[in-house]
Amino acid sequence: MSLKLEGKVALVTGSGRGIGRSIALKLAGEGARLVINDLDAEPAMETVEAIRAAGGEAIACAGSVSAPDFAERFIGTAVEGFKGLDIIVNNAGYTWDSVVQKMTDEQWYAILDVHLTAPFRILRAAQPVIRSLAKADADAGRRNVRKIVNISSVAGLFGNAGQTNYAVAKAGITGMTRTLAKEWGRIDTTVNCVAYGLIRTRLTEATADARSTATIDGRDIRIGVNPDVMEMMARSIPLGRAGTSEEAAGAVYLFCIPESDYVSGQVLMCTGGLTGI
Ligand SMILES: NC(=O)c1ccc[n+]([C@@H]2O[C@H](COP(=O)([O-])OP(=O)(O)OC[C@H]3O[C@@H](n4cnc5c(N)ncnc54)[C@H](O)[C@@H]3O)[C@@H](O)[C@H]2O)c1
Numbered sequence: 001m002s003l004k005l006e007g008k009v010a011l012v013t014g015s016g017r018g019i020g021r022s023i024a025l026k027l028a029g030e031g032a033r034l035v036i037n038d039l040d041a042e043p044a045m046e047t048v049e050a051i052r053a054a055g056g057e058a059i060a061c062a063g064s065v066s067a068p069d070f071a072e073r074f075i076g077t078a079v080e081g082f083k084g085l086d087i088i089v090n091n092a093g094y095t096w097d098s099v100v101q102k103m104t105d106e107q108w109y110a111i112l113d114v115h116l117t118a119p120f121r122i123l124r125a126a127q128p129v130i131r132s133l134a135k136a137d138a139d140a141g142r143r144n145v146r147k148i149v150n151i152s153s154v155a156g157l158f159g160n161a162g163q164t165n166y167a168v169a170k171a172g173i174t175g176m177t178r179t180l181a182k183e184w185g186r187i188d189t190t191v192n193c194v195a196y197g198l199i200r201t202r203l204t205e206a207t208a209d210a211r212s213t214a215t216i217d218g219r220d221i222r223i224g225v226n227p228d229v230m231e232m233m234a235r236s237i238p239l240g241r242a243g244t245s246e247e248a249a250g251a252v253y254l255f256c257i258p259e260s261d262y263v264s265g266q267v268l269m270c271t272g273g274l275t276g277i
Contacts, residue, residue, distance in 0.1 A: 003031030004257045009084035011035040011074060013065050013118070014092025016043025018201035019151070021050075022249035023089055027256060028056035032087065035078045036060050039092075039216065057082075064217050065092045065118035066110070071125035085129050087147045087256050090119035090173070094203065094216050094223070097162040108165045110217065115169035116176070119150055123180060127187075134187040145188050145261040149252045150177050152195040152267065158277045170195070174267050181265030190264035192255040197271030198233050198242040206230040238273030 010027045014020040016038025024034050028051040036051075038044040041062040051058040061077040063070055078085050093115045096107050130146055137144045155163050156170025177193040184191055198204060202214065207224035214223045225233075234241050251270035254260055269275070 005087075006031035007084075008032040008086040008256075009035070009078050009082040010087035010089070010256070011037070011061075011078050011085070011122075012089040012091055013037045013074075013122070015047050015089075016040070018203065019196070019199060019245045019248040020089070020091040021047050022245035023091060023252045024058070025050060025054075026246070026249040026253050027087065028058060029054065030253070030257075031056075032256075033082050033084075034058040035074065035081065037065065037074060037092065038062060039064055064114075065122070066113040066217060068121075070118065071121035074122060075125045075129055079129060085126060085133060085146070086144070087149070088122065088126060089149045089151070089252055090122060091151045092118065093151070094214070094221055095163065095166050096219075096221050097166070099162055100164045103164060110219070111165035112169050112172075114217075115166070116172045119173060120176060123148065123176070127184075130184075130189055131187050134189070137188070145190060145258070147256045147260075148177075148180065148184070148189060148191040149255045150174075150191070150193045151252075152177075152193050154195055154197050154269070154271060154274065154277050157195055157267070157269070160277060177267065178265045185264065190255065190261065192260075192264060193267040194248075194251045194255070195267055195269050195271070196243070196248055196251075197237065197269070197274045197277075198230075199245060199248045199270075200242045201245055204230070204242065236274065236277075237271070241272065243270065243272055 010032040012024045015024040015036045044060040044062045048058040059081045153170040155167045181191040205224045206227040212224040213220040
């Protein structure tokens, strides 16, 4: 049986954990060759090893997507390592919440950098590479639609108290998606977006410990959600529960397969049926 993404080269940011890791495993399971990124080498290498152990191909490109030189390095890793570039998933990110009157410039820019500036730089660096690969495909009479999938959130579509920075960044990525869908049709590339509701990962882990933090870009950032809040949020979801990272990966996968070659500029909500917050 042939695999849906046999031989495709796929890049996924923030794929050392959570949704990104599940996306990488899903794409690799369908035959794609993966460039895995995460802040630190350790989680990135764990995903690389998991893919290799299952018989797939993967290489790591560790480092912060917010670093100014990251985009060129990331795209370069795919081109040098696998001689191609077919799928990019802009997934890396975290939240750093405050009500607006307490939000610092540092908080504002850090979240815009990771969720908006980084995807912009990655896609800017990818464009000339995709253009020349698309031309080579056309010259050789090969049909190959390339795929970009950006990750947004219901916070970006409907707003969420305490998340001005995150909601603005996640709203911005939908604008980038629709704009590049218009620019990139001529290079046979679809650009779509998946907006998640509540997905169970480290970011949304139920924890009663208000001091639960992760070190991200040298800062200790609060992670996890109070269990009571989690339960209340889950009750408002038509399917009655938070999604799993595997279910979240499924929505990205839909945009990566040949069956969606004529779908571009779309924002798909993966929310268990929630249509607003
Ligand atoms: N979990 C949810 O409910 C939910 C809801 C809406 C949107 N999202 C979005 O989904 C994406 C994935 O989140 P998740 O829930 O899997 O979180 P997660 O914390 O489980 O995984 C995110 C990964 O991204 C990495 N990362 C963070 N900043 C990075 C940086 N600067 N450079 C490289 N890697 C970086 C982290 O180290 C981590 O491994 C994010 O964009 C998030 O905003 C998640």
